[in-house]
Amino acid sequence: MKILVHTSILFAVFCFATASRRLTVADKWEMLQGRWEVLSYSEQGIQVNKKQPALRQAVQVWQHISRTRAMNFYGFDPENDEKRPRKFDRWFERDSTTEVARVAEAIATPYFAVFFADSTLSCYNKDTLTNTVFFPETFHARFSPVTNSIDINFPGVNITRWQAQIVRLEENRLTLFLPEEAEIVELRKTVFSLP
Numbered sequence: 001m002k003i004l005v006h007t008s009i010l011f012a013v014f015c016f017a018t019a020s021r022r023l024t025v026a027d028k029w030e031m032l033q034g035r036w037e038v039l040s041y042s043e044q045g046i047q048v049n050k051k052q053p054a055l056r057q058a059v060q061v062w063q064h065i066s067r068t069r070a071m072n073f074y075g076f077d078p079e080n081d082e083k084r085p086r087k088f089d090r091w092f093e094r095d096s097t098t099e100v101a102r103v104a105e106a107i108a109t110p111y112f113a114v115f116f117a118d119s120t121l122s123c124y125n126k127d128t129l130t131n132t133v134f135f136p137e138t139f140h141a142r143f144s145p146v147t148n149s150i151d152i153n154f155p156g157v158n159i160t161r162w163q164a165q166i167v168r169l170e171e172n173r174l175t176l177f178l179p180e181e182a183e184i185v186e187l188r189k190t191v192f193s194l195p
Contacts, residue, residue: 029143031169032150036187038111047184048107058104062096069095109134113187115141121152150176 040049046064048057070078073095076088114122121141125134139161142151148169152162167184168175174187 028145028148028169031171032115032143032174033117035112035114035190035192036174037190038113038185039188040184040186041111042181042183042185043103043107050107050110054104054107055100057107058100061103062100065099066092066096069099112190114192119143120155 039051040047042048043057043061044065046057046061048054048061067077067079070076070088070092074088074091076085078084078088078092109125110128111125112123116122119141121139122136123139124136126132127134138155140153140155142153143149144151148166150162150164150166151160152164153160162178162180164185165177165179166174167177172189174189176185176187177183178185
């Protein structure tokens with residue numbers, strides 16, 4: 001299955017590179033500039049869609065990570081340890097409720113990435129009801145036309161946070177592959193507005 005996924009990603013990258021040769025470097029960089037809303041991403045190893053109901057997806061994420069959380073935070077493996085302590089069951093129930101609510105909120109809250117002409121990349125969550133911005137971050141984005149990739153660094157530091165491979169770049173759609181996290185991120189261009 002993993003071979004099929006990797007082959008599909010490589011094929012998509014090849015198709016994008018072949019089809020996008022008609023665009024100049026300036027055209028590609030200009031297409032990237034603006035405000036993009038994240039539509040789907042990987043939440044702790046599970047692909048989620050920010051436009052679908054968040055609670056069901058959060059439960060799927062919890063089911064994927066529950067064993068690891070139990071081993072890391074409680075020191076108990078629910079699949080291999082024979083006797084389940086009562087304290088563990090109470091902790092497991094509290095942790096599942098808290099973590100599912102946290103993940104559901106993260107999925108439901110809109111996330112934006114804004115590429116500026118000076119290579120600044122601003123990322124933030126925004127509560128659309130109150131227009132409150134959460135967790136704003138600023139990065140330096142360096143576009144490489146040869147590899148169709150974006151190196152995203154912390155400002156003033158030569159440490160790469162992400163090396164985003166552009167799988168698809170259209171006027172209103174952007175698909176990125178983040179190899180460090182084996183994650184596909186789908187974005188849609190939105191009307192530019194300041195937070």
